[in-house]
Amino acid sequence: MSKPAVKLASLAFEIAADAAVPGEAHLLPVGPFRAADGRPEDCDAWLLDATIAASVIQRLRDRQNDTLIDYEHQSLRSEWNGQPVIAAGWFHDMQWRDGKGLYAVGVDWTKTAKQRITDKEYRYISAVFWYYSGTGEVLDVISVALTNTPAIDGLDDLDAGELATLTKRFSLPDPEHTDMATPQEELAALRVTHANTETAVAALTAERDTLKTQLAALTTERDTLTGELAALNKQINDTKAAAETQQKTDLITAALTDGRLAPALKPWAEKQSVAALTEYLETSGPLSITQRQAGDGHTVGTAALTAEQKAIADKMGVSEEEFLAAQKKHAR
Incomplete structure (x- = not known):
């Protein structure tokens, strides 16, 4: 039985710049959805509903460690640029909200991140996710970051070695040989x-x-x-x-x-x-x-x-x- 390829994509939502930084972050909308820049190109749209979200949420809850929120997705780039990964916050749960989408909840922001958000040094929260290229169905959220560049240059064009490295780091199936x-x-x-x-x-x-x-x-x-x-x-x-x-x-x-x-x-x-x-x-x-x-x-x-x-x-x-x-x- 042939399997569809699994690919990476990113999407960003603006963070409210109120005096009190919220302990939650909107990661993905209700599907089907597309990015403003015309993505995705390999399927009609990305798909996310309550049933799909339940699997994504459970996959996150099954992990032992908290999920990192970094700056500019440095956790994905450190293998190649050698720069340190600085934490902006951590979370260990997500929620599905009808009509709105998938949220990170219980976010524990660092003091520095709170100040940067309040000062509007960072305006967006960006989620990077695996999805099936044939159907657009969201598979897993693997990275969340504070960013001012919602579309991550080159992220969808990772070479085979870079993609394999990410696959191993995030305990995901080989995109070209997945059994899912x-x-x-x-x-x-x-x-x-x-x-x-x-x-x-x-x-x-x-x-x-x-x-x-x-x-x-x-x-x-x-x-x-x-x-x-x-x-x-x-x-x-x-x-x-x-x-x-x-x-x-x-x-x-x-x-x-x-x-x-x-x-x-x-x-x-x-x-x-x-x-x-x-x-x-x-x-x-x-x-x-x-x-x-x-x-x-x-x-x-x-x-x-x-x-x-x-x-x-x-x-x-x-x-x-x-x-x-x-x-x-x-x-x-």
């Missing part, structure tokens, strides 16, 4: 990010729809398997019930045949479970000939019950008379 993106580049990057986000959302939406389809298929398969399991369980239970019924029928038929079960007890036996009927038949012996004859149509006397008959009557919960009456009924 312009607003246009940031907007382009945001558009790419937005497009990538839309692509990711579309992919996630497609994946969601696929998962919903798979879930529906799995739900249908689950319901089918549940129905098949219910049918299989019913078949198993029906088969088990039929087997138990057949087993009970076989037990009753065998017991009637070998005399372990009197014909009168057949209805009772059919109501019992296989386990209960098996337990009963295992503890019952064959009936005497008298009881078996009752099932063959012979007459049953009124004699008392045998011990085996009595045991059967007790298990059935009936009296001896009821037991004998049942035998007579089924013997006819």
Whole structure:
């Protein structure tokens, strides 16, 4: 991604010559703005608004040392003219004021500077700033000075070595290789990010729809398997019930045949479970000939019950008379 060159420019505002020297100084106006001498030449105008100013102010606040106000920007020239840098004042903060621009605030003027301003020996405050040559956006204020020559001769025509020296002194990125993106580049990057986000959302939406389809298929398969399991369980239970019924029928038929079960007890036996009927038949012996004859149509006397008959009557919960009456009924 190509970067715009960063260049230097200067602008000056007149200082009020009142008896009391103000503790603030107007550095830059609201943008877009141009100098009276026709600058800038590499962009339509310099740009400065509240958003841009916030970055400029924060960059100054992040510096450890106070920002110097010198005379005639000697701090920029000392590398080449060898003259000392005399302080006119110091400040460590700036403010943005709507409709007016960027101000240095809390300025601590030296005694000599105050007197020179009061005596009108110096009438202007001049700010030198970095800006993007392609867009005019102000990047940083690097020098502030009292001056009587608002336009600094040669400042915009520094050679490569001088510009590199300033870059290092003020901890700024190399003007020709800066990594700071312009607003246009940031907007382009945001558009790419937005497009990538839309692509990711579309992919996630497609994946969601696929998962919903798979879930529906799995739900249908689950319901089918549940129905098949219910049918299989019913078949198993029906088969088990039929087997138990057949087993009970076989037990009753065998017991009637070998005399372990009197014909009168057949209805009772059919109501019992296989386990209960098996337990009963295992503890019952064959009936005497008298009881078996009752099932063959012979007459049953009124004699008392045998011990085996009595045991059967007790298990059935009936009296001896009821037991004998049942035998007579089924013997006819």
